[in-house]
Amino acid sequence: MHQTTDATTSAVGFDHVFKAFVSQGRRGEPVLALQDVAFEARAGEFVSLVGPSGCGKSTCLNLLAGLDTPSDGTVSHRGSPVRGVNTAVGYITQDDNLLPWRSLRGNVELSLEFRGVPRRERRERAQELIDLVGLGGFEEHYPHELSGGMRKRGGIIRTLVYDSDVVLMDEPFGPLDAQTRVILQAELLKLWHRARPTVLFVTHDLVEAIALSDRILVFTANPGRVKREYTVDIPRPRDPFHIHDAPGFAELYDALWDDIRAEIGQAAR
Incomplete structure (x- = not known):
């Protein structure tokens, strides 16, 4: 039986989360990966995290899975702070394992x-x-x-x-060819509709994010924080094979790319 979460309670919560790592390459000086990250994901919601490489998207998943701990702030699952390895969530990485x-x-x-x-x-x-x-x-x-x-x-x-009521997915289709990616996007939507877990999905593919998501969070360049949130108003069920033809797709894609291009330019300075 699939576990459900009360719709009035966030399935996932990040409350002013900071995360710093000690860098051996910088003589042990701390490097700030996440800065004041705050967002929620509701029960049954599909949320994608996009942004430049190294902006802390995967770190967010690791914090929710309890594989790491925040330097400050609170990461919560079903309204309770995550303390230790969170075996109640599912985690899908790039490798099939x-x-x-x-x-x-x-x-x-x-x-x-x-x-x-x-x-x-x-x-x-x-x-x-x-x-x-x-x-x-x-x-x-x-x-x-x-x-x-x-x-x-x-x-x-x-x-x-x-x-699991929450599933974390870290670029699960990254290593695959373009055709297989789209096929698996369609399969994933079919599986998600079956049980409707909350999904946090990390991707660099904006088309993929639009095809799958209810909301898309754009992260800034390092240190990562939520720059902007977009709601995907394209009706479900969606067809990833023809998502480019959906009304509103081009406008949303351009807005997302403008945000990320600005962050890539900022990081290069």
Whole structure:
């Protein structure tokens, strides 16, 4: 059963968050990665984080996952501060991270095994998602026998089968070719509509951000902070294959690119 969050409570909250790292290349001087970052994501909302490289987008995901701690401010999940590793969220990275010694089915069922879900139930839940992303017939194949796109689908459904109410995605389609990216964007929207988790999605692809998101947060160049927020008013369901034709797409793309181009120019000075 998918966990739901009260619509009156933010699923994700960043309250004046700062994050500094110690840089070995600067004689141990702290480097500020995030500066006064404040935003919320509501239950079931798809929010993309975009901005120049090195602006702290991935750091935001790591803070919410509890893999790192803020230097100041509060990161919250379901209204409670994140303290320690946050196993209640799902995290999908650029790498599929499939275990090479387990079949596709075995990989997808892994998180359910950790939860102690009975074998028959986890088999049914895994099969539902395997079929949903068009991998039926490949259940017993091992990762080395699957294409890059197939492995990526396997990695995504392995996380989503866990039914986390919040899913973090850090450029999950970055290493893939353009055609496979669009196919997987469509698959992701199908999976997201099925259970409607809150998604924080890091990407450098503005077309991808528009195709997937309810809102897009533009980050400044380092140190990262939220420069501007855009609402994507393109109706759902959306077709990533023809998103360029949607009313309002060109205007939104141009506004996003103008913001990011200004930040890239600022960082280069």
